[in-house]
Amino acid sequence: MLIRLASKLRCKWASYRIERVKRSKVEFLGQDSILNGRIDKRAPNSSIEIGSDCLISGSLVTETNSSKIKIGNNVFLGGGSTIDCAISITIEDDVLISYGCILSDSDNHSVRYSIRKKDLADWKDGGNHDWSTTISKPLLISKGVWIGTGAIILKGVTIGEGAVIGAGSVVTKDVPPYTIAAGNPARVIKEIPLDER
Numbered sequence: 001m002l003i004r005l006a007s008k009l010r011c012k013w014a015s016y017r018i019e020r021v022k023r024s025k026v027e028f029l030g031q032d033s034i035l036n037g038r039i040d041k042r043a044p045n046s047s048i049e050i051g052s053d054c055l056i057s058g059s060l061v062t063e064t065n066s067s068k069i070k071i072g073n074n075v076f077l078g079g080g081s082t083i084d085c086a087i088s089i090t091i092e093d094d095v096l097i098s099y100g101c102i103l104s105d106s107d108n109h110s111v112r113y114s115i116r117k118k119d120l121a122d123w124k125d126g127g128n129h130d131w132s133t134t135i136s137k138p139l140l141i142s143k144g145v146w147i148g149t150g151a152i153i154l155k156g157v158t159i160g161e162g163a164v165i166g167a168g169s170v171v172t173k174d175v176p177p178y179t180i181a182a183g184n185p186a187r188v189i190k191e192i193p194l195d196e197r
Contacts, residue, residue, distance in 0.1 A: 026050055030073060037077065043067060046085075051075065051093070058082055058097070063106070064131050072143070084108070086131055088138040095141055098149040098167070105155045106136035142177065162197055 025039040030052030038059040039048065046062030051073035058081030060069055067085040071077075072092045078099035083089055086106035097103070109116040110133045122128050137156030141147070145159050148167035159165065159175045166182025166189075175181045178192040 030054065037079070058101075061085065063129070078149075086134070086136040089141075090139070091141045092143040092145075092161075094144045096146045097141075098147060098151070100150045101147055101152070103139060103141070103153045105139040106131070107134045107155065110134055162192065164192070 025041050026035070026048045028049040029035070030050060032052055033050050033054040034056070035050075036055070036057040040059060040061045041048070042061065042063050043065045045065035046067035048060055048062065048069045050056060050071045053073055054071060054075045056071070056075075056077045057079040058077040061082060061084045062069060063084065063086045066087055068088050069083055069085045070090045072095070074093055075091055075095045075097075077083065077097045078101065080099050081097055081101040082103070084102070084104045084106070086108075089103060089105050091097075109119055115133045119129060122130065135155065139153065139155060140158040141153070142159055142161040142163070144162040145165070147153065147159075147165045148169065150168045151165045151171065152169070153159065153165070153171045157171050157174060159171065160177030160179070162178045163175045164180045165171060165175065165186065166180065168184070169182050169186040170184040171181065171186045173185070175186070176188065178197050179188045180190040180192065181188050183189070
């Protein structure tokens with residue numbers, strides 16, 4: 001019995017230490033928010049802010065010193081999802097992001113082979129990727145959005161308030177408020193009726 005109790009206490013202490021380390025990597029963490037996921041700040045001057053009542057089970061990654069991830073209140077980020085930020089990703093209040101989603105505000109690599117062929121060597125040599133060779137544009141997920149499992153949201157996109165993104169969709173263009181968008185590339189397939197908003 002004492003062995004089981006000691007084991008439980010070690011597990012709780014380890015969880016507490018992991019949680020404390022994650023919290024130390026976040027500039028602001030609102031009340032009653034839980035960080036179960038991975039925080040990967042690849043640049044020391046980047047910024048991550050998380051509002052209140054959030055459950056973050058996916059990964060938050062900042063790539064440059066100007067990277068800023070800002071997450072509002074009452075936001076869910078499912079396990080296996082990644083928010084990868086080179087400049088700016090904003091997620092407003094009451095957003096649900098399901099499992100296995102990717103949100104990225106950058107191409108991460110140049111389309112030109114002559115430039116990207118050295119990317120791996122740069123990363124292996126201390127993570128010195130040249131972000132000026134890739135296109136980056138801010139990404140905005142507005143209030144009340146629901147993003148289905150496995151969706152990919154790409155750079156420069158604004159998803160309007162209350163919109164729904166279908167599972168497995170690839171969003172390359174803005175999505176109007178209170179619409180349902182799905183497909184690859186995603187397109188609006190339905191408007192959400194006024195009585196369901």
